[in-house]
Amino acid sequence: MRWRLPFLLLFLACVGMIAFALYHQYVNWVMPCLMCVYQRLAVIAYGLVALLATSWLPRSRTGVALIGVLASAAALFGAATAAWNIRLQYGPADPSLVCGSSLPFPIDLNAPGWPEWFVALIRPVGDCSQIDFTLFGVSMPIWTLLTCIGLLAVTFVLCRLRWRELAPWGGRA
Template sequence: MIDDLRRLSVRDWSLAGLSFCALMMAVALGLEHLVGLEPCPLCILQRVAVLSAAAVFLVAAIHDPVGRAGAVIYGLLSLAAVGGGIAVVGRHLWLQSLPADKVPSCGPGLDYMMDILPLQQVLAQVLSGSGECAEIDFLLFGISLPGWTLVGFLVLALAPLGLLLAANRPRRGYRWQG
């Protein structure tokens, strides 16, 4: 099975990652527009992480580098985007685990903060959390949306790892001795 995965190209792994990013965004937008769940600021940052990974996968799929360096660069960039998403989800899950008396108060909306504050201060304020990020609006099989988003990011991490695997693929004409 590892040999089959090793045969996949950078483009194959990139298209798989891009497709999973599209699925994650479709679910997020469906829950927002069809179900009526409004995203909190941390949810929006998670979407930014998904879109960042999608952008890297798109460029990697179009470029489809033959050499190892390109696969490693795209693998590390997409892994950084996915890792950032996992970090934000971790913060979100931590906020949801707090007792009600320890939850930070709700702050101003993200749109308002983006209008009046510099980006660095907006990010600091969003990552410090607010009461709206601690609310659990939806459960599926007893798992909140950030929990499912964490599962999504962990599955998505397979694509950057696949890119790194593709970087270690033997070159044509070289016989693999493993």
């Protein structure tokens, strides 16, 4: 329970964050920019790793390290893209720093086979330097940065606890 339940709650938090983003995209017409899409992908990746951790209880330190590295990588990527987005929004205007819907996206969303809901979830449309939405006076990239740092901290604590429960050779301590 000390492993699975927290990761289930983290997975549900990621689902809630994506639902919140989609609500504002479809109800309030706040379109995601390229950095927002990358942040969404990081939250989705973290959520999938949390779902994996919910269904699989690692019985070795290698398994704990695998979950920790995957979850941490997703959270760090989300934090880094959020920090870059914050730089674009609040930093001095610099024409060499560009982020908009005209930039190339690494996935061809026009290719057949992509579900419409997935294309709508990750299609970059907005301008990264614009602050289109705030919650309690704070822009979304700042919330994402704080959330990703929190996810990273919780992942570290959960993995550390499980690591201590396991003996170095893979058996129970």
